[in-house]
Amino acid sequence: MSVAKPYESATSVGGWPLRLRLFIANYGVYIALLALLLAATVLTPRLYDVNTIAVVMRQASQLGIVAIGQTLILLVAGLDLSVGGIFLMTSIVVADVTNGRDELVIPAILIALALGALVGLGNGVLVTKRRVPPFVATLGMLVLVKGATQAYTKGVPGGFVPDILGIVNQSWFVLSIPLLLWLGLNAAFIFVLRRTVYGRKVYAVGSNIEAARLSGISVDAIRISVYILGSCLAVASGIVLTGYVGYVDRFIGTGLELDSIAAAIVGGTAFVGGRGGLLGTIAGVLIIQILSTMALLMGLDIEVQFIIKGLVILGAVTLYSLANVEA
């Protein structure tokens, strides 16, 4: 099956020429990434040091893995805020089950994945069967998961992270385990979205849910499965983060839930579903991470960093809007 460009169907009257609009919609994020990299040659040439590239790629991988799930969910016109709670839950499960023992890492990961899948199932059921808006359902689930972790830990997440997870901190030039995992997961899900019936159904459900239902697609099953996948990918990201920090940090992954949505949107995935894809999200993740690293290299204050990040998101949405395609 050949896959359409994200905004192949965009048409409108007035404004910019159609070709330009489609070009911006389809390639804008890559041009923005290129422009950012060119700007870095002047503003922060140190970004091109091997060590800095390794840092950027390792940190981008943490965001990137969860952004894959967020993109899948956005493609079916959903949204997942609950991933913010899954990071800490994963970290607690890993530390609690293993208590620092390497031999218990696999059972800990399986338990975390099972719990993550349960959260995803809850999100999916609420959105499909109870028709709760995704924002409300996943926000409620976020609060529930955070509350449950607080109740379980009595507000004090503790325990020891097994040394073997420290492998995520190893780099060979710019290659690292998180980066390979991110690239591998991207390759797998790009294949699924582009080359399988399941992938076609995901796009179909996001494009027009009623048309998909009428054509015999089990819409609810697709949406629920996507929420489960999203949660499991958040668990994967949580495991990488836990190994990265080497400590159960109450604030682990703070902000990644919103950054992952931002990365997907900047990457051209439509908020209303049905359009976009993982290549764009990869570019979106890199833009957000490179901007963050450049801001640090330039010594900008945290407030300025937030402003820049906000402007980039708004800029991307505005650009897609000017190109007259929905973002």
Place this chain on the structure above:
Amino acid sequence: MLRKLIYMLFILSLLLGTSLVSIGQDSAMVEFEITQEMVDASPYLQSVIPRLNQEYDTSEFAKDPPYRIALAAQGTSNAWSALFDAHAYWYVEHLGEDVVSEFLYGDAQASADIQVPQVEDLLAQEPDALILVPMGAAALSAPVERAMMQGVPVVLCASAVETDNFVTEVGTNLYAIGATLAQWLIDTVGEDGDFLMMTGIPGTSTSDIMEEGALAVFDSYGIELLDKQAGFWSPAEGKKIMETWLAQHGDEIDGIWSGGAQMVQGMISAYEDAEMSIPPIAGGEMQNGFLRSAIEHGFEFYAWMYPNAMITICLDAVIQILQGEPIPRFIDFVDTMPEARPFTDAEAEDYYRPRWSDDVHGPVTMPDEKLAELGFLVEEE
């Protein structure tokens, strides 16, 4: 009492233009100069310094026990706060029902937004006194003033607000702590060192005041920092920032100022990954995980203490107020807990407790059984 004497000398010497402040003892002794310009530029110092020498006449609050005491705490957020609460409940139990008949508790979850209405709810229950751990200096000022207007004496515990309308504050001079950490770094590395600075959460008074004190000292030497970033008291953020700093500055880094031990754990991890030796770090604490890493990696550090056990001093202050006894308007916990003093890497082994879990902040005044109940004791092998 020695500290009070130092502060009194400090106030007197301010009249002459400058003041020499000494903090710590033995290997942790650090001296730095606070100038009149620093005081003029710091609303915090302008608030604290006069109160060092003042007493509050509490006769208007005198009543017979038992008392109903309200605690608006930081609440479920981290190990420091969990131990703070545990100390509070343990000490109330220790005081007995003849002294405290009811203990009202508010859990702010480390959020000023949650704490403001919570204080109102606590005041609606008409407690005899309120202990407040303010989650925001500006946001909590109005609730504090309303409590005082309502006739409920307020004791600020561990942090400050922007009004002076309260009875007393229990804590320590955070400006001086921030300044001391900076001064130690300069003494250890030299004035021509290249330094980095990582602060806590911007906007919280504890972080902002420490930062203010540190920057004043760095400025007084004309030192330009390589960079200053907010690490949000998080090991993960601390590590992310440190990784970029290492890629950017590498061996140039001569020393690091940190607003908390959690972030130092992230820094250590970044240095470990980069296989580089760790430079002197000012900003450790008596936190067991930090001490374990510091001993393992063997780098120079300067640590301070912010004991969660200070809540026992806050409770004592409340009892004193409700008995109508005059009380100092600023109570430095070091006067009551002399062990809560700064220390260096030379004493790391003395402060490390093998049986405590990584997240315990000392010193702890509760018995071990209480720590075990809370899961803070590691099982002996």
